Amino acid sequence: MKKLLVANWKMNKNGKECLEFIDSFKAKFSAKRDAWIAPQSVFVKLVINSGVPAGLQNCSEFIHGAYTGEVSARTFKEMDGHFVILGHSERRQYFQETSKNLNAKVKTALKEGLVVIYCIGETLAERESNQTLSIIGDQIHQGLNDLSEAHAENLVLAYEPVWAIGTGKTATPAQAQEVHAFIRAEMAKKFPSFGDKVRILYGGSVKPDNVEELLAQKDIDGGLVGGASLKASDFLALCGDK
Numbered sequence: 001m002k003k004l005l006v007a008n009w010k011m012n013k014n015g016k017e018c019l020e021f022i023d024s025f026k027a028k029f030s031a032k033r034d035a036w037i038a039p040q041s042v043f044v045k046l047v048i049n050s051g052v053p054a055g056l057q058n059c060s061e062f063i064h065g066a067y068t069g070e071v072s073a074r075t076f077k078e079m080d081g082h083f084v085i086l087g088h089s090e091r092r093q094y095f096q097e098t099s100k101n102l103n104a105k106v107k108t109a110l111k112e113g114l115v116v117i118y119c120i121g122e123t124l125a126e127r128e129s130n131q132t133l134s135i136i137g138d139q140i141h142q143g144l145n146d147l148s149e150a151h152a153e154n155l156v157l158a159y160e161p162v163w164a165i166g167t168g169k170t171a172t173p174a175q176a177q178e179v180h181a182f183i184r185a186e187m188a189k190k191f192p193s194f195g196d197k198v199r200i201l202y203g204g205s206v207k208p209d210n211v212e213e214l215l216a217q218k219d220i221d222g223g224l225v226g227g228a229s230l231k232a233s234d235f236l237a238l239c240g241d242k
């Protein structure tokens, strides 16, 4: 399977900047690797219209109704949306999301036919007290509890150590590989028919100058990228198109 690079634009870029990025990106993108983009939700249509697989950075656990401020996975799928990022550490940190309450969102989004990029990762304090693998295990088992195997095939996992996000500190390829191998083994146990084939992305200060050594690791299938996805030339470089 091709490596997958996902741009998480967070709450950045206005409409004009989105369009400029898409034009520059499409002019040079060779599809050697897969590339998906999650803009602010108000701009998803711009990405969908460009033909690049488009994603939300969050969605509701509910499908429709009186839930002011929420965005529906069903509506997004109907407009040809492709994926949703769930459980990003910024959502866990600032918006009280936990693996347990994310489980409902994961189920809804998968049931509606979206690919779910489920994010997990430890804090620095957890790493320093040797809890990384137990934290990751809990995040997997709580967030992905009770999924039907048929729906779960649309899962992508993203390992994002909290201490590496937006800090310029990347996990070393060996540190990342160790956790990715653990995630793969847990997924294989949980979903015996396909768990070992789930794409596992690394996220946390992925940049053009460290991407190749990360992607060379056996269990790293791609990257979820914040800062370095904001400039078309950088994102192209991550996609292998200089």
Ligand code: PGA
Pocket (backbone or CB within 6 Å): 008, 160, 164, 165, 166, 167, 168, 203, 204, 205, 206, 224, 225, 226, 227, 228
């Ligand atoms: P970063 O963000 O690449 O800026 O570290 C990654 C992410 O938050 O997904």
